Amino acid sequence: MQSSSSNSPLESLRPVLNLLADGEVHSGESLGAALGVSRAAVWKQLQKLERYGLALESVKGRGYRLPGGLNLLSGEAIGTALDPAARELLRELILCDEVDSTNGQLLLRMEEGCGHGVAMFAERQTAGRGRRGRTWVSPFSGGINLSIGWQFNGGVQLLEGLSLAVGVALARALAEFEVPDIRLKWPNDVWCRERKLAGVLLELSGDLTDRCAVVVGIGLNVGLRGDSAAAIDQPWIDLQSVRAGIDRNRLAASMLNHLLPLLRDYPECGFGAYREAWLALDQFAGRPVRLQSANQAWTGTAVGVDMSGALILEADGEHKLFHGGEVSLREAP
Numbered sequence: 001m002q003s004s005s006s007n008s009p010l011e012s013l014r015p016v017l018n019l020l021a022d023g024e025v026h027s028g029e030s031l032g033a034a035l036g037v038s039r040a041a042v043w044k045q046l047q048k049l050e051r052y053g054l055a056l057e058s059v060k061g062r063g064y065r066l067p068g069g070l071n072l073l074s075g076e077a078i079g080t081a082l083d084p085a086a087r088e089l090l091r092e093l094i095l096c097d098e099v100d101s102t103n104g105q106l107l108l109r110m111e112e113g114c115g116h117g118v119a120m121f122a123e124r125q126t127a128g129r130g131r132r133g134r135t136w137v138s139p140f141s142g143g144i145n146l147s148i149g150w151q152f153n154g155g156v157q158l159l160e161g162l163s164l165a166v167g168v169a170l171a172r173a174l175a176e177f178e179v180p181d182i183r184l185k186w187p188n189d190v191w192c193r194e195r196k197l198a199g200v201l202l203e204l205s206g207d208l209t210d211r212c213a214v215v216v217g218i219g220l221n222v223g224l225r226g227d228s229a230a231a232i233d234q235p236w237i238d239l240q241s242v243r244a245g246i247d248r249n250r251l252a253a254s255m256l257n258h259l260l261p262l263l264r265d266y267p268e269c270g271f272g273a274y275r276e277a278w279l280a281l282d283q284f285a286g287r288p289v290r291l292q293s294a295n296q297a298w299t300g301t302a303v304g305v306d307m308s309g310a311l312i313l314e315a316d317g318e319h320k321l322f323h324g325g326e327v328s329l330r331e332a333p
């Protein structure tokens with residue numbers, strides 16, 4: 001497995017971030033000495049950190065600190081926590097401080113033929129993507145933003161239900177850290193305590209009838225600050241408020257431990273292998289819901305998913321199936 005980190009405007013701030021990551025107070029003088037720059041240069045760097053949304057605190061007469069510290073992603077720490085199967089499947093691990101979108105970057109790699117088995121994490125995304133052109137809010141070190149590229153032979157129908165299966169894999173990873181109250185919302189969300197904790201975005205490229213590629217994108221909130229989360233227009237939650245102290249590197253590795261074998265096996269086993277697990281975590285099982293497409297709405301009771309991952313809506317004694325992603329599911333008012 002190859003491991004690398006990529007260039008970004010934040011790269012020049014890495015040394016000061018690494019010093020402040022411990023959450024302790026550091027004087028301007030000690031920072032300057034450790035970085036080999038003047039106090040004025042330190043001050044400039046600290047101002048930039050604030051522009052990236054990091055809550056730097058100035059402690060009168062003593063210096064500066066990042067309250068709570070930072071648990072930065074590290075290729076070495078992730079690599080150490082990978083299990084042997086994942087290590088074998090992972091061709092390249094890329095860590096970025098900042099990119100527009102890890103999905104966008106991996107799609108480019110897939111088109112260049114060098115994205116298979118590549119996992120990319122970003123501390124911050126400037127244009128994180130949700131479904132249908134929506135935005136995924138991903139402030140620096142506030143979550144885990146991960147994309148994995150995978151090449152399949154045999155056409156896109158083999159991937160039916162994959163976004164739901166990815167949800168099951170994420171729930172399994174979170175269970176290893178004893179995160180309580182995890183549920184799955186059809187088709188692509190992980191919820192916790194009635195709020196959105198994570199989202200899954202699958203993007204495809206290549207020949208959809210034969211050799212095609214999928215980029216599996218996952219955004220998971222670990223610790224979002226209120227000001228950066230203000231742009232989220234629906235109820236959200238982060239891990240910090242339900243199970244504090246989870247190590248992001250171990251969680252990142254656990255996600256890969258569950259996701260890489262899933263991608264390897266999915267063309268053979270399909271959603272059938274995950275359906276029971278998905279149903280056991282169904283956020284809306286037996287609840288009244290409303291489904292909304294661009295120009296139509298349906299109401300009824302959500303009664304699970306079929307073997308392909310299609311949502312089953314019960315209304316007027318009949319079952320109606322909804323496939324894939326062009327409809328939005330909400331609890332009925």
Ligand code: ATP
Pocket residue numbers: 130131132134135136137138186187188189196197198199219221232233234235236237327328329
């Ligand atoms: P659906 O389309 O199924 O109704 P949805 O409303 O969750 O689902 P998605 O496109 O799946 O929509 O996800 C994007 C949405 O997620 C955004 O419009 C925003 O409301 C929300 N969102 C963005 N960033 C975050 C975040 N960090 N945490 C939780 N939710 C977020």
Ligand code: BTN
Pocket residue numbers: 100101102103104125127128129130131134136138144145146147188189198199200201217218219220
């Ligand atoms: C959703 O709920 O709509 C899906 C959100 C997916 C967000 C992740 S973050 C990593 C990857 N890169 C992106 O630009 N989006 C996905």
